[in-house]
Amino acid sequence: HVIPPPQIETALKTLVSEAVILEDIIDLLSKRVRQPRLSILSEEFLREVSEVEFPNLRVEIVRKLLNDEIRVRLRRNIVRYQSFKERLEKTIRAYHNRAIGSAKVMEELIKIARELRESVKAGEELGLTEEELAFYDALSKGEKFISSDEELKQLVKKLVETIKKNLSIDWTEHESVKSKVRASVKRLLRRYGFSPTKHPETVNLIMRQAEVLYKDWPILGFEFVGGYTFDTGGGIYNLNF
Template sequence: ADNRAAVRQVLSGAIASDGVIDLFQAAGLGGQDVGILSEEFLGQLAGMPQKNLALETLRKLLNDQIKSRERVNIVQSQGFRESLEAVLTRYTNRAITTAQVIEELIGLARTIRDAVHRGEETGLSEDELAFYDALASNESAREVIADDTLRRIAHELADRIKAKATLDWTQRDTVRADMRRTVRRLLAKYGYPPDAQEAATQLVIRQAELMAEGVVS
């Protein structure tokens, strides 16, 4: 009961974009609003005397944040997931202290929070950035295709997939086949490495499916 009250006291003081909100309930239900990772909130967690409680709160909130980011950007969320697991593994193996793991998780929380603004910095929309990351995740593609070209492909992908937003996703096999043709033609048009096209196509289609699910839900 004392732990529950302590979490409530910390979380209820956090600031989100729309003002002070009770984040204890949000944390219990998922805490997927990136506003939950405000600097004030992170500072309160860092200063909690109950370090194990702060660690568990951070772990849960980061898990929720990463899960919610998957629909927005698969590649980005995978990177965040790997970072989280790496830090927690080091802690489990006693390579770092509780205070150190909290510090590293707070750093990851800031990275996740700031990722929302990455599209603004790159000049890409959120959808375009997701497709850009999918295309750029292949090392050989990055070596042979200029960054501006990858951005152009991402822009065209976003436009073409948006144009197919009215497709009936309950007919998943038909939609996938149509989208596969669209993606492969576009990758070939810009000289995307042939040996990397299949993996890129699958990743782009999966991202498009998650985006569509988000719209439907």
């Protein structure tokens, strides 16, 4: 429709403003996709985001990137990253309900990003692969039945090997295959002095983790997130790389 003359200048300013916002987003995210995943949690990147002019846009950028990062990592490790998902949701809910302002929410989001980065590093320092780490965390969460950390790592490596040995395509859709995997997991745990009967929740967590990691076997459950949607207030933009 035709814009009345008095509104032309305002409309042009809005368009220019949104173009600048979009340019900032594209610049930040194009840097992000050219670098390793963890770069979005780096101090340099967090500092760059903090310098974005519009407070609501700063919050939206960090929220979106954190949400995607956590979502991808949850597909690899339920135990380690579930708490981060819950904290992020709680923080954003408080912001939307106006319980906290943009400055406070940015402070909380950056804190979550830093702690997520440290959690990832702590996992890497154990010397385990990502899939091994997922089962290490699952076993560490339950009853402490192995005193030596090295012995626990050995068990984890055998556990991954045992589970994979019993997998087949579309295995999560066949109860017979799932039962076979569960039985093999129980046998292995018993050899290390663990009682699956007394602690079925640990076996359930291991199976849940296996279904997340190996759902599309032989492809691991690792996902690349390449799209972003931002609402600047004046329009919704979809960015795909």
